[in-house]
Amino acid sequence: MDMIKRYIYQVQKYLPESQREEVGKELQANLLDMMGEDPQEEEVLEALISLGHPKKLAREYSIEERYLIGPTYYDQYLEILKLVTGIVLVVMVVVQLLSLVFGSSSDGFSLQTFIQSVGKIVGVVLGAVLQSAFWVTFSFVMVERYGQEEGYKRDQEEDWSPKNLPAVPKVGPLKISKVEAGITLVVTVFVMALLVQGSDWIGVFYREGENAYRSIPLFSSARLTWYLPAFWFFAIAQVAMVLWQLMKKYWTMPMAMVNFLLELGFILLVMGMLLDPHLLDENLARSLADTFGASLENVNQWIGQGKFFTGLFVMVIGLLDAGSVVYKMWKSKKNHHG
Numbered sequence: 421m422d423m424i425k426r427y428i429y430q431v432q433k434y435l436p437e438s439q440r441e442e443v444g445k446e447l448q449a450n451l452l453d454m455m456g457e458d459p460q461e462e463e464v465l466e467a468l469i470s471l472g473h474p475k476k477l478a479r480e481y482s483i484e485e486r487y488l489i490g491p492t493y494y495d496q497y498l499e500i501l502k503l504v505t506g507i508v509l510v511v512m513v514v515v516q517l518l519s520l521v522f523g524s525s526s527d528g529f530s531l532q533t534f535i536q537s538v539g540k541i542v543g544v545v546l547g548a549v550l551q552s553a554f555w556v557t558f559s560f561v562m563v564e565r566y567g568q569e570e571g572y573k574r575d576q577e578e579d580w581s582p583k584n585l586p587a588v589p590k591v592g593p594l595k596i597s598k599v600e601a602g603i604t605l606v607v608t609v610f611v612m613a614l615l616v617q618g619s620d621w622i623g624v625f626y627r628e629g630e631n632a633y634r635s636i637p638l639f640s641s642a643r644l645t646w647y648l649p650a651f652w653f654f655a656i657a658q659v660a661m662v663l664w665q666l667m668k669k670y671w672t673m674p675m676a677m678v679n680f681l682l683e684l685g686f687i688l689l690v691m692g693m694l695l696d697p698h699l700l701d702e703n704l705a706r707s708l709a710d711t712f713g714a715s716l717e718n719v720n721q722w723i724g725q726g727k728f729f730t731g732l733f734v735m736v737i738g739l740l741d742a743g744s745v746v747y748k749m750w751k752s753k754k755n756h757h758g
Contacts, residue, residue, distance in 0.1 A: 423461075423464055423465075423468065423582050423585065424448070424451055424464060424468075426582075426585040427468050427471075427474060427582055427585055428444050428447050428448060428451075430474035430475075430585055431443065431444075431447060431474040431477050431478050431481075432444050432478075433474075433478075434474065434475050434478035434479075434490070435478050435481060436494065436495075437494075437495045439481065443481050447477075451467055451468075451471075454467045454470075455467050464582070465582055468582040469582065474585070489557070489560050489561060489564055490564055493560055493563065493564055493667065496560075496666065496667055497556070497557070497560045499666070500556055500560075500663060500666045500667070501553060501556050501557070503598075503601075503602060503605070503666070504552050504553075504556050504605060504659075504663075505549050505552050505553050505556075507602065507605045507606050507609060508548050508549055508552040508609055509545060509548075509549050510606075511606060511609045511610050511613060512544065512545045512548045512549070512609075512613060513541070513545055514610075515610070515613040515614070515617065516540075516541040516544055516545060517541070519617060519621075520537050520541065555659075556663065559660070559663050560667075563667065594670045594671045594748060594749070595669065595670055595671075596665045596666070596668070596669055596670060596671060598666065601662045601665050601666055604658065604662055605659065605662055608655050608658050608659060608662075611651075611655075612651065612652070612655045615644070615648060615651055616648075621635075622637070622638050622639055622644075623635040623636050623637040623638045624636045624638065624708065624711075626711060636701075636704065636707045636708060636711065637701045637704070638700060638701060638704060639699055639700060639701060640698060640699060640700065640701050640702065643696065643698050643699050644699070647689075647693060650689055651689075654682065654685065654686050654689065657682055658682065661675075661678065661679060661682060671745055671748065671749060672749075673749050676742075676745045676746050676748075676749045677746070679741075679742055679745055680742040680743070680745070680746055682742075683738040683739065683741060683742035684738070684742065686734075686738060687734060687735050687738045687739070690730075690731065690734045690735075691731055691734075691735070694727045694730060694731045700723070704723070705719045705720050705723060708722075
């Protein structure tokens with residue numbers, strides 16, 4: 421019966437990966453012995469209640485009981501830890517190497533300067549990786565200690581019914597893509613790394629001479645710094661959202677609504693920035709006109725068009741992403757009740 425599958429799935433969820441298959445087979449065999457070949461619903465209920473809450477039964481099967489991060493989340497923890505630290509490592513190495521290449525001058529570049537630069541890169545990258553590892557671990561510890569799971573009331577394991585067990589998840593449109601979550605992390609870390617480096621990194625780069633590269637800053641450094649706390653808020657919220665997604669594996673309506681609000685908030689932030697007359701560097705138009713031999717009128721027209729299409733792109737992509745998830749949730753719920 422479906423109730424037996426749900427019960428076994430919940431027991432397995434609280435066990436280490438290495439024990440799940442064996443315990444599942446053993447538990448199914450024991451239940452069949454207890455109930456016979458064609459049990460009635462009341463017999464199934466009686467048998468499952470006699471075994472106790474799935475979490476309580478899992479503790480009896482588990483070899484060890486004390487964990488910093490228990491078997492329920494341990495495999496997910498390792499998977500997400502590797503994903504997040506790997507992404508942070510690669511992105512930070514790329515950003516720091518670009519900083520070394522574009523931020524150094526060929527005239528006074530000595531071996532000592534190179535060694536110092538490499539040491540700085542190693543320190544920055546290692547610090548970023550350790551911080552990301554800490555926050556991933558901290559998030560899982562908090563969920564392990566204080567998270568309220570569906571179908572489970574802490575300290576009330578006796579007050580439960582097999583009828584209330586959640587369904588076994590099925591692969592479908594609500595399954596969260598690890599690839600998409602990984603891309604979101606890469607983009608978030610990369611954008612924040614660029615913003616922290618400063619406005620000189622965000623501009624129009626052009627070649628001057630054989631080996632020299634110059635850039636025309638897009639943004640006013642002081643104004644961009646003013647927006648930095650808002651970007652930090654959305655970056656931290658986005659990383660928390662990705663961790664939530666990877667831990668749950670499937671979209672839920674609360675998750676979809678939080679995602680929608682985050683997308684909407686970020687769209688409003690970008691729109692506000694694009695309407696800010698002090699956001700762009702005051703010398704941007706003149707520098708572009710002088711460098712590329714265009715008239716100031718044409719350059720200002722290009723800048724206006726760039727703002728418009730940037731805002732349109734961010735709004736369309738953000739609303740499509742958030743709206744598609746909400747639509748999937750609504751459609752899935754409708755099909756379930758239908």
